[in-house]
Amino acid sequence: MKLFFKKRMKLLTTTHFKYVFNKPKKIKFQELIILTRDNKLQFPRLGISISRKDIKHSCRRNKTKRIIREVFRLIQYKLICADFVVIVKLYFKNTNNICLKEKLENLWSYYYR
DSSP states (O other), rough: OOOOOOGGGOOSSSSHHHHHHHEEEEEETEEEEEEEEEEEEOOEEEEEEEEEETTTTTHHHHHHHHHHHHHHHHHHHGGGGEEEEEEEOOOGGGOOOOHHHHHHHHHHGGGGG
């Protein structure tokens, strides 16, 4: 099975994000929040929101985004067809990459088919 993360699987425009932010279903974990809203497509889509106030250095923000996208890419075939927005909170910076992957996998398990 080939697992890709193509452009069509991203939430790109503000209207896509506003659609999810309008009436989301939320799952919170200490450093992460996943907002979800059903879509009428045949595949899940991902959006990531990390503010500069929460993670100041761009290299850390980009690394965090890469990890989130990679975990999503690996489990996308298990997920329901919905739009997801992952929000990273302020006190995430004390967590290492391995813990972040584990937390994401646990959070995504709520959205398995």
